[in-house]
Amino acid sequence: MTSEGSDAYYRNLFEHLGMAVIATDADFNIRVWNAAAARVFGAGSTSMKGTPIISIVPQDRRRAAERMLKRAVREGETIQFEFHHRDTQGVQRELAGTIAPVCLLSGERAGASICVRDITRHVALQSELSETRKMASLGEMAGSIAHHFNNILGGAVTSLDFARSSDDPAIQTRVLDQMGDAIQRAVTLVNGMLAFAEGDRRAEDQSDFTETVAALADEIERETAESGIVFRLTMPELPVIPVAGVQVATVFRNIVRNAIEAMPDGGKLDIDVSNDGTSLIILFEDTGCGLDEATKSRIFEPFWTTKGTMAAGAVAATGLGLAIAHGLVHMMDGTITVTSEVGKGSCFRVTLPLPKRFRQRETARGRFD
Numbered sequence: 001m002t003s004e005g006s007d008a009y010y011r012n013l014f015e016h017l018g019m020a021v022i023a024t025d026a027d028f029n030i031r032v033w034n035a036a037a038a039r040v041f042g043a044g045s046t047s048m049k050g051t052p053i054i055s056i057v058p059q060d061r062r063r064a065a066e067r068m069l070k071r072a073v074r075e076g077e078t079i080q081f082e083f084h085h086r087d088t089q090g091v092q093r094e095l096a097g098t099i100a101p102v103c104l105l106s107g108e109r110a111g112a113s114i115c116v117r118d119i120t121r122h123v124a125l126q127s128e129l130s131e132t133r134k135m136a137s138l139g140e141m142a143g144s145i146a147h148h149f150n151n152i153l154g155g156a157v158t159s160l161d162f163a164r165s166s167d168d169p170a171i172q173t174r175v176l177d178q179m180g181d182a183i184q185r186a187v188t189l190v191n192g193m194l195a196f197a198e199g200d201r202r203a204e205d206q207s208d209f210t211e212t213v214a215a216l217a218d219e220i221e222r223e224t225a226e227s228g229i230v231f232r233l234t235m236p237e238l239p240v241i242p243v244a245g246v247q248v249a250t251v252f253r254n255i256v257r258n259a260i261e262a263m264p265d266g267g268k269l270d271i272d273v274s275n276d277g278t279s280l281i282i283l284f285e286d287t288g289c290g291l292d293e294a295t296k297s298r299i300f301e302p303f304w305t306t307k308g309t310m311a312a313g314a315v316a317a318t319g320l321g322l323a324i325a326h327g328l329v330h331m332m333d334g335t336i337t338v339t340s341e342v343g344k345g346s347c348f349r350v351t352l353p354l355p356k357r358f359r360q361r362e363t364a365r366g367r368f369d
Helices: 004-014 035-041 057-076 120-164 169-198 208-224 244-261 292-299 323-332
Strands: 020-024 030-033 079-086 092-103 108-118 206-208 229-234 242-244 268-275 278-284 335-341 345-353
Touching: 020 035, 035 108, 057 079, 057 092, 057 108, 092 120, 120 169, 206 208, 206 244, 208 229, 208 242, 208 244, 208 268, 242 244, 244 268, 244 278, 244 323, 244 345, 323 335
Parallel strands: 229 268
Antiparallel strands: 020 030, 020 108, 079 092, 092 108, 206 242, 268 278, 278 345, 335 345
């Protein structure tokens, strides 16, 4: 193929690609704009050449797009970027762009390229799938709630009928005690659901993170000692960092309770606190029975448990402990994940963002500059 034929081949290939391809100069003004870009953005290459590439990005995403473009050229990175755009019919489309540097034969970075795909249908399908999963989860949750309350109330009604047929004060007293226990289990269940759905509204108190964890450590040490578990807390010296004390305490207690239950024959529980200058990172590592892949995928689902049912009287077996921890962590704009291996234990990782005034570089001793 001749050089002229080769140029024509690649030009034709470029024009008929199934995605929009745009390239800019070093000032991020458009130099290249193919036919697919014209279809996606409703403007031909003649009118777009020489205009700032940022003009195709919605106003609320322009600052982020500018940073990505500069980083691509400065550091040679390839970056994914999503944004929305209204087509010529006024329909909002969801677009995904891949930003990459444009390099000359000398290696100099002369601008940036953006390959844009229309992912509107993909986003819609993902949304439909998410909604389907949500409805299925709600159905399972409703069934679990009904199951728990049916067992609790059914037992109370049976006991009440038995007491009515007896004139023995001792029997009546015993039945009243049983009904009190059943009502308390129902209250625990409802409070757990409220904490999962709305977060603990008592958690608006602000406490020092170090003091909160130190107090919890004393409590955890007593509980683990009773279960034959060796407990260790590692935490650097930190400044006074305000956190929602009740929320943090609830997260710690629920994760620790889960770890203790995973080590019925004893073991080790390590809690390691660190920070990366933007977030507090808390690792809860146990040497318990571990989780298989199926269990890990459902570990944060409400009412999902491997420890029996509420009807049996085990308050900790509602399947809400880790679901509540998950909900509270996300209320604090943090994350919670788990890694585990059957027979080798589990590690829950909780990250909590630091207040803005504390988001600084750490020194080697763990203090903030």
